[in-house]
């Protein structure tokens with residue numbers, strides 16, 4: 001019997017004990033003395049000026065590059081000069097970064113071991129995984145300090161909205177907590193160490209959702225964290241049954257793992273009576289952006305440097321693929337790494353007053369964007385389909401800038417009028433110039449990893 005089947009055979013109180021034990025182990029790895037020290041220090045630096053944040057970035061970048069050129073085979077081979085800090089940190093950072101070509105995911109995929117820093121004893125390295133371009137997993141190495149810094153970005157942002165480390169909370173993650181054969185509540189388990197109630201995502205059926213809603217109302221929580229798709233499902237049920245949480249009972253909702261879609265935000269905030277604070281991070285520990293009260297994403301400047309390859313630029317923003325340099329990942333340095341996501345950098349400071357770089361959004365992968373003939377990058381097109389009741393499923397595929405193909409699985413009610421309505425919605429976002437081919441299909445193929453993709457474009461990827 002493996003660990004999972006032993007767990008599944010336990011009575012519920014012992015499963016709770018197992019969850020508590022696992023929670024304690026997790027907390028010990030994450031919330032180390034270095035974590036607390038970093039969090040304290042970043043609370044201070046986060047309230048400093050933009051200039052002082054750049055100075056921290058420059059100092060950490062110089063240290064990273066010095067180590068990379070001496071101890072990391074991938075960078076040693078570049079025969080780089082000594083990085084020189086400049087009295088103007090903005091300029092210094094630009095000059096140092098310009099020594100490096102863009103680092104592609106494929107370079108890491110082909111030789112991940114050549115990114116490991118040899119000055120860190122192997123025994124200190126923790127091994128993780130990151131996803132490759134085709135959905136395959138790649139190995140990744142990091143130190144306990146990197147993990148601590150990642151969590152410092154998370155907890156700085158939570159502390160700012162009044163959420164503390166030992167506050168009770170609800171969690172909607174992907175773990176198999178409740179055996180699938182269990183047909184009655186409780187569809188949740190308790191990690192008493194972390195004051196956490198963990199809900200199963202695999203029992204959220206129509207019949208079972210009322211029990212989840214009861215739990216939302218009766219169990220203690222200061223905040224909620226988890227997959228937005230599951231929070232949306234539950235939130236929808238709470239609203240439909242007229243049982244949202246009273247406003248202010250929960251302080252905040254923190255989505256994780258999936259990107260949050262606009263219509264999910266609306267439902268979740270209403271149902272839980274609390275604001276959502278989004279976060280953008282990557283499994284390589286190279287960048288972190290945390291949401292603010294104005295709904296923007298602020299770069300955690302101490303943790304990483306973000307550049308934008310400008311594809312579209314206006315007075316207010318610059319939009320394009322992100323190049324990230326992780327200041328906290330000392331074991332496998334990623335410098336100017338094209339991480340595969342697209343973001344929109346604001347040119348003006350955020351209304352919330354927090355200094356540093358701020359993004360209007362980070363909106364998924366390059367492939368999630370349609371590029372119009374006039375050069376605009378348009379994301380979030382999945383919104384078009386959410387109100388189209390005559391369509392069961394749809395996907396936009398773009399292979400050239402001049403046109404898109406809309407593949408759709410029609411419902412019986414789908415007719416010419418529905419098609420005109422759909423095209424109008426698309427034109428409202430993409431303009432009149434692009435050609436739109438509508439094709440009805442029986443089903444829409446899933447990706448190799450089983451995920452559904454609303455938009456698939458190869459155009460942005462071929463821009464350069």
Ligand SMILES: [Zn+2]
Nearest residue numbers: 292294350352
């Ligand atoms: Zn802000």
